[in-house]
Amino acid sequence: MASHKQFPARMARFLAAAVAACAGAASAVEVKYSLWDTNQLPAYRQCAADFEKANPGITIRILQTGWADYWTLMATSFVSGTAPDVLANHLMKYPEYAKNGLIVDLSPYIRRDKIDPSVYAPGLYELWGRDGKQYGLPKDWDTVAMVVNLDHARKAGVTLAELQNMDWNPRDGGSFENVVRRLTFDADGNNALSPRFDKRRVATYGYQNPGHGGMMGQTDWSHFAVSNGFRFQDRPWEPTFYYDDPKLVETLAYIAGLSRKGLSAPYEHAKPMGSNAMFTAAKVAMVPEGSWMITFFRDNAKFQHAWVPLPVGPTGTRATMFNGLADSIWSGSKVKEEAWQWVKYLGSAACQQVVASHGVVFPAIKGMTERTIAAHQARGLDSSAFFTMARAKTFLAPIADNGGEVDHVISTALEAIWIGTGDPATLMRQANTRANEIAKR
Template structure:
């Protein structure tokens, strides 16, 4: 019965995606003699907050290419990859769609993405317009598959009201991890359900940054060895978990029941690590709007750690209108599209020297910290065949440590062993 139910759900998801995503059609076909054929191509994203900006970009594109209309569909992150996974082998992926670094290898390996290397070599697009550490995220075996859309780094969001009430100065670039822990204790009022910091179980917007700052690493430079069992990494993980033990942070169970971002939005957390992509989400809360700001991540023993990642725009290898899809993909990578993204406050555009408008879109917030941290940030560690295997298992093991079933050190060493085996198996 469960197998039949699962098959039915998968079929339903695929039908839904086929109807909404791969909407390429002739749109009435050719008109007068010499007129171009009218087509509609699909563009699928996962962030509804960015949909207005993406639609504005699509409209600007259609103004220049009247025969090509673009249908923008937004599928929530929680459903996006389920639907894409069903659509890919069926040849029903959208014409153009968002790609995440953590999913890239799977789709490139499956030959579901159209390579654009020939376009790059023909100088149809210049990848030097984007930071090299973003271009590399969507490159495999020397082949280019994606055009960087935006980038994100991690910041320390803080509730100014809670700091004011405690008469504590706001975080700034002098803070280190000891100061973060100290102030988190001072701001915590567990009896009122208020905590100083959300020491959640998280990688990109969580302890990966701690590990890097403390001199540890996630993977070594050639991605052949895990860094979870390095003492510097274990020390950083223990320090984060200690804030839970000190009641300066909610428990793992509390943050499982209610995510730390939602706690922050409701005024129950004084500080969280969060990504630049989430600023619009925080600003949507009437409780916290106007009462929060951003600071750089604290300094560690070695450096200020930070993970940089970025969405890439890609096109399907099975699209019905590849020429038109390429024209749109190229436009998405243009300065004009980047400026629309920035001016509408959707995300930090990847195109060089177009980020200022994104910062100026929210003049009351210190968004410049996300730009400033990018230069020294570490790329999201997804560029290996083993990544999809070890990443899916990492949280299973670390959740046992965060829940208290095993020690932090034991959990970290188990993750390292699992990662190293996944790397070996992928050779």
Template sequence: MKSRLGAFLSALLVAGCGWSGADAATESGGGTIEYWLWDSAQQPGYQKCADAFAQQNPGLSVHISQYGWDVYWSKLTAGFIADTAPDVFTDHLAKFAQFVDLGVLRPLDQLGPTGDINDGDYQEGLAELWKGQDGKRYGSPKDWDTIAMFYNPAALRSAGVDPATLKDLTWNPTDGGTFEKTVAHLTVDVNGVRGDEPGFDKNNISQYGIGSDGSGGGGWGQTQWSNFAGSAGWQVTDKNPWGTRFNLDQPAFQDTLSWYFGLERKGYMPSFAEIGGNNPVGPDKQIQSGLAAMAFDGSWKISTFTGLTDTSGQKLAIGIAPTPIGPTGKRASMFNGLADSVTKLSKQPENAAKWVKFMSGEECQNIIGESGVVFPARPAGTDKAIAFNRDERKLDVTPFTDQVKDKTTFLFPVTSNAADITALLQPRMDAVYIGDAPVSSLTTVNDQLNNLFKVAQ
């Protein structure tokens, strides 16, 4: 009896070992580099890069896995814990500091192939963003993005607004300037009355002048209010990257937000509930469905917007205009970029670094540029992307690229404690958008954010 029980238990144990053994085998699989990204639109381009990489490096190949944004980060976290993380993954500025703190990224300077990455090869400021507080490089720049205003030319035409005038729009926190006037004029209620006409019913709107991408609590208002706050001369932190004091208590910020969310109170912008709360319908869908005439969004969405169709299945015409000029007399856009990081768990860090180096190199960046989905980090790749949009899509994307050329960008705020910041800020920003809390309540949040760094130090 005893031996049978023992046999049973050992069978259990063997079964357990067999399972983990099989798992380990696939993971270290000879010469196959596991690579993860979240944007399905970019996968075909990087597959081309992977094919070229495999051709030039006999014995090595790249296996690409794509997961949606939300799943991506939880899967990655779980992967770090369960030792199933990929060799290389697409990293985001809002996340990488946390991973550095957790000690799961390998410094690229210490790996042969990526040891000689040159900051000067990329658009100005991009490469520096990926250095940790320890001065080591944790990401190799692959692309960059800015913000602009997408619009539906048909909606502008029926309102008698000339698209050419959009680039001269100005805004200020007092009366909203010509930007607010245009947005009001583009807003139409269910009776066909425009937002700047008498008898306008702000509670029953059929088309909003400007769409909404939520409260912006999760990414410093990147596609919501960041361009306004930036063109009012405001910065999120005392210094960037690695700021430790926050500026959410400053009047420049709170005035901007009062005005921005005021657009919703006036009926010019959809409410939190109307866009679907925490499961929001994106700006692209808002323009497609006719809910909004214009909407701010990032350059990574160009191919999404140009792929939209109307109700009859015809391709929807789309235009792009730059962000409006603010109180500082300049326009502004957040400047953000993605990079590739090598994980500490990788069993083949040198091979992984080779692939990272390849993706940030001339050849792959040109392939990406020609696929027209994002702007590659290298200037030559960026030019290829501009040309692709001009020739293939008949689309002028200079509202995005001019921000870089004219140096009107500001960098995405890079800080540690990013997960805690989002957890504190998101609900509070939502409350302001909904109207449950005044903008001044963000002063309390600012104290909480500052305390976060006191505790951590």
């Protein structure tokens, strides 16, 4: 039995430990981390918990804001000096942030800590660098595929094999348009191949474009255009675009023409609801979407659906934008070293394994794709179409200075084309001239 004399000594040690713990908690550094995708919150909360356990002097506060408000909030927080220490960044935004000194050049940290960029999928790391400076560590990659209402397709007599092997061209639409016509039904049950089809009373559209797409056209038109022979620019940061290319013009004209045939909803009607909501409401049978939406459709589509590769174009291949997000550090952060430790962890295999297991996005580190696909399969999902697209013709998003202004110019022209208020060739020629002027400033 312990003697009474031992208790004061034990109590002293206990109190000393408690004081030290309180002091440690009081001095813990908070790193604010901002992202927009609510579907990814569980994965990054787990990463944060794991990181805090390994780094007891740092706490991570995750701030989530929806895409529609994220960039407005970011702009105002930069101005007010209240921006998050670390932000999930996008290729369309980071050139402007880098140019204006709003995000940190990570290359000194990368060299100091001997980060090996070859661990990431080819091209992802390079997307976030310029002139020897690096503005982000890759967090994930994405491609685009088609999500199809499989219940509706089967009732229409369209097989999964047909959906997986579509081709298209801007003249008659190829087998893609044939499938879309078979998937489109009017209120009387006639499909769009029937002479009795009434395009003024469509009950289910066969296909819906997500939107105008802006300068990237990521899910909206880029895959069609590039598979038709279009290219955005010769290389990243080159201030010469080719938005006036006839290959793009005829592609846009073809997509815009689908609504006039009754095969998709008019742009002005679809815009308020959005193609994804139209799909989950069974108002449209097929839409192109990015791999980041796999979980959304799993949770919201109350019917059997499937992901299929994009159609083969006139060039003889499928094509998809190979895009990726990265994490950047705000230049005004007062805790840059701790922010870097968090960014480094986000870009590590430890965190990206967690992300893979949640199956929301494909992590940037090589070898994680199979883990993500396995996670999807365990949940009854086949996401292999995105891997098929990753092995097809891939291309990078257009990157240039003053991208926000370029995007506005291209978006305005595209909206006019979708609505049908101007000649596509003229609109894109004028927009391209203006876009090149802006990029060269």
